[in-house]
Amino acid sequence: MTGLPPAAAAPDPDSARPAVAQATDLVVVAQATDLVAVAQATDLIKDYGSGDTRVRALDGVNVEFAAGEFTAIMGPSGSGKSTLMHCLAGLDAASSGSVRIGDTELTALNDDQLTALRRDRIGFVFQSFNLVPTLTALENITLPSDIAGRQADRAWLDQVVQRLGLADRLNHRPGELSGGQQQRVACARALVGRPAILFGDEPTGNLDSRSSGEVLAILRAAVDEFGQTVVIVTHDPRAAACADRVVFLADGRIVDELRNPTADSILDRMRGLEESPVARS
Ligand SMILES: Nc1ncnc2c1ncn2[C@@H]1O[C@H](COP(=O)(O)OP(=O)(O)OP(=O)(O)O)[C@@H](O)[C@H]1O
Numbered sequence: 001m002t003g004l005p006p007a008a009a010a011p012d013p014d015s016a017r018p019a020v021a022q023a024t025d026l027v028v029v030a031q032a033t034d035l036v037a038v039a040q041a042t043d044l045i046k047d048y049g050s051g052d053t054r055v056r057a058l059d060g061v062n063v064e065f066a067a068g069e070f071t072a073i074m075g076p077s078g079s080g081k082s083t084l085m086h087c088l089a090g091l092d093a094a095s096s097g098s099v100r101i102g103d104t105e106l107t108a109l110n111d112d113q114l115t116a117l118r119r120d121r122i123g124f125v126f127q128s129f130n131l132v133p134t135l136t137a138l139e140n141i142t143l144p145s146d147i148a149g150r151q152a153d154r155a156w157l158d159q160v161v162q163r164l165g166l167a168d169r170l171n172h173r174p175g176e177l178s179g180g181q182q183q184r185v186a187c188a189r190a191l192v193g194r195p196a197i198l199f200g201d202e203p204t205g206n207l208d209s210r211s212s213g214e215v216l217a218i219l220r221a222a223v224d225e226f227g228q229t230v231v232i233v234t235h236d237p238r239a240a241a242c243a244d245r246v247v248f249l250a251d252g253r254i255v256d257e258l259r260n261p262t263a264d265s266i267l268d269r270m271r272g273l274e275e276s277p278v279a280r281s
């Protein structure tokens, strides 16, 4: 703060000028940050099986996910949403094309490097929570850092746990927690490692609407308050309406995109997709 005039000095037009310049600089910085792609898929193709039984799950996908943005991926069952997310997160290998997390090209990594990248830079929340039943909530949250032989950042962990409303549930095992609480533990586990990007494959798919709302609020807050980049797959237009952007997949291709979505605008596009002959070809 040294060198900044006190607020009371503002009426002098000369002293106001640097403040305007500063504000403009901040806007430029914010825009530059917005343009950074945290994850990027280029010409991504994924085939399962071969010959007559081959299924082309991804058919030339090009998509970018910008820093600090919340994206929802939607599309009919079998359209390739999970496949895309698994390829982006390094959980599955694409048949061809490129996946980058930041500057790192995933296809160039060997298994050990991929494991390290997933551990250090990617958070994943599954529909089925995937918590270890014999460990407490806290032990589940710190498990990835324990496995990596690292000390979890205690101040950050406390902040995440507080924000997720888990402070008084930390000594409980998953079986003693509600579905929503279990998924919040899974979100905490993913967030505590400060991943470059957090992926969720139908993270609210097994939850009632109240718990679903809680988990979505957490993901939204992670973006707004922690600057986290989040990508979720969902079938629920209300869940997708929490995102900044919705990307629609059909038959392994990106067929549409919506910014600042509402549940109604999403439903409109989904209806259009179901009726579109392109989506079925
Ligand atoms: N391991 C696999 N072996 C063979 N085919 C697969 C495999 N996994 C997915 N597929 C096929 O790839 C296509 C895309 O599947 P994917 O799981 O990505 O769809 P999705 O959009 O996530 O669907 P849902 O909404 O039902 O979860 C489907 O036709 C599916 O049957």
Ligand SMILES: [Mg+2]
Pocket (backbone or CB within 6 Å): 081, 082, 083
């Ligand atoms: Mg799926």
